[in-house]
Amino acid sequence: MAFTWRDLLDILLVTALFYSLWRLIVGTRALNLVRGLLVYLLVWFLANLLGLATLSWILGNAATLGAFALIVVFQPELRGLLERLGRPQGPRATSLALEELLLGVARLAERRYGALIALERRTPLGEYAATGEVLEARLSARLLVTLFYPGTPLHDGGAILREGRLLAAGCLFPLSEAQVGLGTRHRAALGLSEVSDALVLVVSEETGSVRLAEGGRLSPPLSLEALRARLKEALHA
Numbered sequence: 001m002a003f004t005w006r007d008l009l010d011i012l013l014v015t016a017l018f019y020s021l022w023r024l025i026v027g028t029r030a031l032n033l034v035r036g037l038l039v040y041l042l043v044w045f046l047a048n049l050l051g052l053a054t055l056s057w058i059l060g061n062a063a064t065l066g067a068f069a070l071i072v073v074f075q076p077e078l079r080g081l082l083e084r085l086g087r088p089q090g091p092r093a094t095s096l097a098l099e100e101l102l103l104g105v106a107r108l109a110e111r112r113y114g115a116l117i118a119l120e121r122r123t124p125l126g127e128y129a130a131t132g133e134v135l136e137a138r139l140s141a142r143l144l145v146t147l148f149y150p151g152t153p154l155h156d157g158g159a160i161l162r163e164g165r166l167l168a169a170g171c172l173f174p175l176s177e178a179q180v181g182l183g184t185r186h187r188a189a190l191g192l193s194e195v196s197d198a199l200v201l202v203v204s205e206e207t208g209s210v211r212l213a214e215g216g217r218l219s220p221p222l223s224l225e226a227l228r229a230r231l232k233e234a235l236h237a
């Protein structure tokens with residue numbers, strides 16, 4: 001059978017598909033799962049090859065059960081994956097008051113006020129905003145510092161920015177299971193970035209460091225300049 005342009009297209013599409021899947025899972029806890037699955041498949045393949053009937057039967061049946069178990073255990077990742085696939089393309093809905101945000105973050109970091117700030121992009125964050133106090137306020141650095149001042153009723157939880165305005169504060173974000181050893185504020189930032197395309201800023205109360213969670217990954221501590229550059233790039237601001 002001759003090699004046609006269809007075969008070439010097929011190969012290119014399959015390569016692109018596997019590459020995108022790899023990009024989606026690398027750095028997340030699903031990577032360990034993929035490694036485990038490869039080992040499982042290898043053992044199953046060898047059991048079949050060597051004619052080990054019982055082992056091959058057990059592994060074959062466990063695979064069916066395992067598929068259901070995986071759907072349950074990895075429900076947050078699957079949700080994030082489908083959400084990413086279905087996300088509308090095109091210009092991102094944000095006209096963020098970037099400098100005001102950066103000034104606020106710098107002051108929060110200086111004073112070591114713990115803060116969690118999500119920047120909504122294409123994934124609507126209304127369901128998370130509803131868990132806190134909806135404010136719909138004009139964003140200012142002073143408002144951010146006031147919000148996260150320790151002891152105020154709204155300082156607990158995360159704030160959500162939509163199109164440069166402060167949509168809500170005191171919101172509950174989903175906690176990530178991906179990185180053990182992280183505190184809950186950082187896990188909440190990571191968690192929201194796993195299930196949405198939001199950029200989530202965390203200011204650590206302990207160290208004053210500023211980190212950015214994006215696509216299920218948490219950056220190392222960033223300087224204000226690095227943060228500005230990343231936000232400008234991500235938001236096309």
Ligand SMILES: Nc1ncnc2c1ncn2[C@@H]1O[C@H](COP(=O)(O)OP(=O)(O)OP(=O)(O)O)[C@@H](O)[C@H]1O
Pocket residue numbers: 114115116155156157158171172173174175182183184185186187188203204205206207
């Ligand atoms: N699910 C959540 N959604 C939003 N905010 C949360 C959530 N869980 C915890 N937080 C916030 O994180 C705070 C606790 O932070 P904690 O000290 O445990 O985390 P951390 O990552 O070590 O941060 P830090 O470096 O600031 O100490 C809570 O007071 C609350 O404001």
